Amino acid sequence: MDPLKRLAGQTAIYGLSSIVGRLINFLLVPLYTNILFNTGEYGIIAEMYAYVAFLLILLTYGMETAFFRFSHQEPAQKQRVYSTTLMSIMSTSSLFVLLVILFRQPLADILRHPGHTEYIVWLGIIIGLDTLNAIPFARLRAENKAFAFAAIKLIGIAANILFILLFLVLSPWLLENHPQSFLAPLISRLYDPSIGVGYVFISNLIATAITTILLLPVMLTAGFHFSVNTWKTMLRYAWPLILVGMAGVVNETLDKLLLKYMLPPDIAMSHVGIYSACYKISVFMTIFIQAFRFAAEPFFFAQAAHEQAREMYARVMKYFVVACLFIFLGIMLFMDIVQYFVGKEFRVGLAVVPILLMANLFLGVYFNLSIWYKLTGQTLYGAWIALAGAAITILLNIWWIPLFGYHGSAWATLICYFAMMVISYLYGQKHYPVPYEMGKILSMIAMALAIYLGSTLLPPLPAVAGYAVNIALIGLFAITVWLIDPVMLKINRKI
Numbered sequence: 001m002d003p004l005k006r007l008a009g010q011t012a013i014y015g016l017s018s019i020v021g022r023l024i025n026f027l028l029v030p031l032y033t034n035i036l037f038n039t040g041e042y043g044i045i046a047e048m049y050a051y052v053a054f055l056l057i058l059l060t061y062g063m064e065t066a067f068f069r070f071s072h073q074e075p076a077q078k079q080r081v082y083s084t085t086l087m088s089i090m091s092t093s094s095l096f097v098l099l100v101i102l103f104r105q106p107l108a109d110i111l112r113h114p115g116h117t118e119y120i121v122w123l124g125i126i127i128g129l130d131t132l133n134a135i136p137f138a139r140l141r142a143e144n145k146a147f148a149f150a151a152i153k154l155i156g157i158a159a160n161i162l163f164i165l166l167f168l169v170l171s172p173w174l175l176e177n178h179p180q181s182f183l184a185p186l187i188s189r190l191y192d193p194s195i196g197v198g199y200v201f202i203s204n205l206i207a208t209a210i211t212t213i214l215l216l217p218v219m220l221t222a223g224f225h226f227s228v229n230t231w232k233t234m235l236r237y238a239w240p241l242i243l244v245g246m247a248g249v250v251n252e253t254l255d256k257l258l259l260k261y262m263l264p265p266d267i268a269m270s271h272v273g274i275y276s277a278c279y280k281i282s283v284f285m286t287i288f289i290q291a292f293r294f295a296a297e298p299f300f301f302a303q304a305a306h307e308q309a310r311e312m313y314a315r316v317m318k319y320f321v322v323a324c325l326f327i328f329l330g331i332m333l334f335m336d337i338v339q340y341f342v343g344k345e346f347r348v349g350l351a352v353v354p355i356l357l358m359a360n361l362f363l364g365v366y367f368n369l370s371i372w373y374k375l376t377g378q379t380l381y382g383a384w385i386a387l388a389g390a391a392i393t394i395l396l397n398i399w400w401i402p403l404f405g406y407h408g409s410a411w412a413t414l415i416c417y418f419a420m421m422v423i424s425y426l427y428g429q430k431h432y433p434v435p436y437e438m439g440k441i442l443s444m445i446a447m448a449l450a451i452y453l454g455s456t457l458l459p460p461l462p463a464v465a466g467y468a469v470n471i472a473l474i475g476l477f478a479i480t481v482w483l484i485d486p487v488m489l490k491i492n493r494k495i
Contacts, residue, residue: 028164029280033343039273041197042346046276047260047269048119048201050253051111052127057249059096059131062241063089064138065374066234068301071142077230083222084230086135093128100124122201129208136218141298152214160207167191167199240383247386251363251393251416255401255409262401275406277342278349282356285327289364292320300371310434317368317434321441322481324361325448329477331357332452333470352410354452359410361445362417369424372432381427389420440484447480 032042063085070081100107101124104117113119140149171191174181195202256276260268296316303309331338332354339347373382393416400408428434451473461469 028161029277029341031169033273033277033346037197037273039270039277039345041273042277043260043269043272044113044197045200046256046272048123050256052123052130053249053253054246055096055127056130056134057245058242059093059127060089060134060245061092061235062238062245062379063234064134065241066238067135067138068142068298069237069374069377070230070234079223080225080227080230081234082135082139083225084227085138085234086132086219086222087224087226088231089135090132093131096131097124097128100128116198119198119201122198122205126201126205126208129212132219133208133212133215136215139218144298152211155214156207156211159210160203163203163206164200167195167203237377237379240379243383244379244386247383247390250390251386251413251420254390254393255397255406255413258397258401259406259409262398263405271406274346274349275352275409277346278352279356281331281338281341281350281353282360284331285324285357285360285364288323288327289360289367292364293367296368300375304375310432313368313371314435314437317365317436318441318485320364320368321361322444324364325444325477326474328354328357328361329448329452329474333455333473334467336466349406352407355410355414358449359414359417362414362421366417366421366424369421369428372424372428372434376432378431381431382424385420385423385427388423389416392416392419437485443484444481447484448477451477 032045033039037045067081067085071078101121104120104124105114107120108114108117111120137149137152140146140152167190171187172193174187175184175191178184256272259272259275262268263271300313303312306312335350335353339350370382370385373379393412396412396415397409400412404411425436425438455470455473458469460466
């Protein structure tokens with residue numbers, strides 16, 4: 001099979017689990033923001049999962065990417081690499097969970113949730129299990145078992161959603177409307193209204209435990225053989241990726257935490273909730289990027305030895321950017337529909353959506369570009385680039401949050417990812433030149449932005465006429481893509 005066709009197919013399969021999971025979680029946003037939670041309560045959920053993102057990076061400490069690298073470099077030693085990686089992660093994750101349980105009250109005090117130590121314990125166990133699960137999931141990806149990967153992911157997603165609906169929708173409805181039902185005594189033992197947003201974490205914990213059980217057969221194939229020399233070699237490669245990952249999470253989530261601590265207490269959590277809900281609208285872009293990343297990382301390593309690898313990377317970049325631009329236009333031109341996915345009181349923040357969508361596009365381009373330091377083993381460059389991005393994020397948020405609130409956070413995210421993209425491109429072309437068609441790519445981005453900005457200048461139209469115009473504008477972009485690169489819309493011939 002043509003390598004690009006295989007990449008597209010696996011992106012679609014990985015995308016199935018990502019799309020379903022993100023889409024269902026996205027569809028929960030109207031439930032959360034319209035019915036269940038106010039802006040402050042939703043802000044608590046966003047805040048807690050921001051901490052989770054940091055800790056997942058710290059506790060995997062680059063070993064997932066190191067596993068891909070050394071599995072391909074030493075095929076005969078793949079089993080030793082897998083076993084060593086899994087045992088390393090298992091040990092550190094177990095220690096982390098133990099420490100969280102022991103120090104749950106001081107941690108709750110530090111996070112300003114002194115009355116909810118249970119949040120700390122639940123999230124600690126979730127993080128420990130998720131970190132452990134990352135390695136068997138990586139093995140499934142490395143072995144091109146995309147269907148098994150997607151199936152286990154989907155089962156975990158389904159369990160999470162079902163338990164959320166059970167605890168937050170069905171249980172209170174049943175007790176209120178059918179208190180004499182034969183299920184009522186059981187529900188009354190399982191459901192406590194005072195837990196509130198905590199049921200979001202409980203549901204996640206149950207789903208993560210189910211996922212871990214399903215991954216046990218993959219874990220048990222490791223054989224539990226630990227090689228100190230292999231571990232040291234992998235750590236030398238992986239440690240800069242910790243900085244890359246941590247800096248990446250700083251860029252993605254620190255703004256929500258800074259909003260909490262830098263805005264006046266009476267509005268802070270409300271604004272965190274508004275910003276986080278509007279951030280969710282960029283879900284379609286992030287779904288595609290995540291699905292692409294799942295398929296692309298092992299693909300890039302597998303293709304590295306091929307003679308035409310660099311030309312292939314350039315083609316992948318071009319197709320990737322065009323797909324992201326269609327997503328951008330689809331969301332922004334139909335925002336009058338998309339806006340209803342968040343509650344009315346959250347829609348005051350919709351102005352940040354186009355900024356965040358473009359920021360995510362630049363992040364996706366940066367991911368494509370970052371292959372140069374991973375393939376060449378120069379991961380320290382990746383660390384420095386990511387740290388530069390984190391510095392931009394921190395400085396601009398500290399500067400702009402007091403002046404512009406969450407709008408400043410959105411612009412800081414855009415500038416950060418743009419800067420990282422440019423720096424990575426310049427260094428990459430020096431150390432591992434790839435013939436990216438930057439002129440065409442920049443022309444397509446400029447045209448998509450021009451179409452969107454032009455649409456904002458149009459007078460209000462009746463619904464049907466407005467939708468027809470928006471569809472025509474997307475068609476105009478497709479024609480522009482064809483004029484810039486005639487083969488672009490004939491992907492079936494190339495992939």
